[in-house]
Amino acid sequence: MREGVRPSGETTSSVANSGGGGRSAGGDGHGRRRGAAAAGRVPLRRLFAFADWADAALMAVGAAAAAANGMAKPLMTFVVGDVIHAFGSAGANSSRRHGDDDDVVARVTKVIMNFIYLGVGAGLVSALQVSCWTITGERQAARIRALYLKAILRQDIAFFDKEMNTGQLVERMSGDAFLIQDAIGEKAGKCIQLLSTFFGGFIIAFVRGWLLALVMLSSIPPVAVAGAIMSRLMVKLTIRMQAKYGDAGIVVEQTIGAIRTVVAFNGEKKAINTYNKFIKKAYESALQQGHATSSITALAGGQGAAYRLFRTIERQPDIDACCTTGDIFEDVKGDVELKDVYFSYPSRPEHLVFDGFSLQVPSGTRMALVGESGSGKSTVISLVERFYDPQSGEVLIDGVDIRRINLGSIRRKIGLVSQEPVLFAGS
Structure with missing residues (x-):
């Protein structure tokens, strides 16, 4: 799987842009939510x-x-x-x-x-x-x-x-x-x-x-x-x-x-x-x-x-990074498929990124996703990494719906290199 999907420089660039754009677009709503919580x-x-x-x-x-x-x-x-x-x-x-x-x-x-x-x-x-x-x-x-x-x-x-x-x-x-x-x-x-x-x-x-104490009680x-x-x-x-x-x-x-x-x-x-x-x-x-x-x-x-x-x-996430349930993938071939996917970012639910989108990436294939900003290049990577779940459709790895697979075992098999890699202290 590490060689199955390799995001190009343009793809990782759109990851930052798409993510940032999604947050900016939802800024007003986020401010209202923060005010309500506060x-x-x-x-x-x-x-x-x-x-x-x-x-x-x-x-x-x-x-x-x-x-x-x-x-x-x-x-x-x-x-x-x-x-x-x-x-x-x-x-x-x-x-x-x-x-x-x-x-x-x-x-x-x-x-x-x-x-x-x-x-x-x-x-x-x-x-x-x-x-x-x-x-x-x-x-x-x-x-x-x-x-x-x-x-x-x-x-x-x-x-x-x-x-x-x-x-x-x-x-x-x-x-x-x-x-x-x-x-x-x-x-x-x-x-x-x-x-x-x-x-x-x-x-x-x-x-x-x-008597004086009663007066003070007032x-x-x-x-x-x-x-x-x-x-x-x-x-x-x-x-x-x-x-x-x-x-x-x-x-x-x-x-x-x-x-x-x-x-x-x-x-x-x-x-x-x-x-x-x-x-x-x-x-x-x-x-x-x-x-x-x-x-x-x-x-x-x-x-x-x-x-x-x-x-x-106390918040329970829809996609729990610490969840231990699901199928454990030990031997992954690396076939990736998006089947009839409908998806919009939670911060911009009115903007549909994928409208019945389908894609097949056979194992061992080197693929570059090219397109204008907001066309969904980084969204493909986000769905394969299961950062998000589609509103409809399936994301499959080796023919298995990604939602049935243990999240930790998926991400251990995927290598993601961004345009500007982060070097952690002590690494």
Whole structure:
């Protein structure tokens, strides 16, 4: 099969052109799809979907430590009250005994020691809280990154034509994964700590003065409404910021990838200006975020980032590169046939490339496909490699429909050399 089909220089040139044209044509639709995807967010519990038993243990210990750390501030009011009471009672007693300062010092020192005990305890549980949540955040983020890369590598080529490009892939691997890590790590512990402080304060308030506590309860509804509004605002700002960073990454990718063309047409300044435009928009969104509470920002941003990553991880491709089913071809003769094929690219479904196309390439034949741009030269290679499946018709190798053959065994038997081969580092 390695000698059965040899793409000529013109064929491989049209591969790049056809692929690029397909993506460009679908750019508007891709932008709408990305916007729709970006608008969603996962429920809070889904952020921890990839935690294992060790992470569950770390989160349980971290949550208990965060709750204890959060109770430290409400408990501080008891200590402050005792100190004030000690000063008052000691002062009254010392005035009756004509200025017995030793009695004042003894009473106040005894009560103030509670400050030290409470401070040491709060410091220990705070260290435990930060350690547990940081470790579990790193562990889960590493697992999500690995699963995301595995999911990306198993996708079909249509996925990259319609929904993803290199710039977005890099941005999500780094930016979105970091947002999730921040949300399920230290910031999650901080939120538990703040909730513990909030509810602990009300509990102590009811114990000390229930009537005043009832009055203070009236502040909860407006605070809850404000928090919900801020959470939604943070999701939108985070999504907008990450989208602009992704667009800036695309500019860098395209500029560096086609640096000869950019230099030949003096496009350096335009590339820099375009990059700066996206970075400025990302900066403006980040600046608006800076005025919000960091924990709310982290959780809201993590929910939006998780939606984008998780939908890719859970996506089942039509052509699965990691699929192990199908017939294994060990001894391939190399006869290739396209029989009555109808095909259009997923990014341009309205443009029919093949309309009942048929072709036979016997084993050992050297064939060059020649034609104008968009005539389907590279499409033949793409169908033989099973980058795509035709809408109708069959692609046969040795008389067997390619869809019945194990995908890995097909591609191991085919050699594809592009017009500008890529040299991988270490190869």
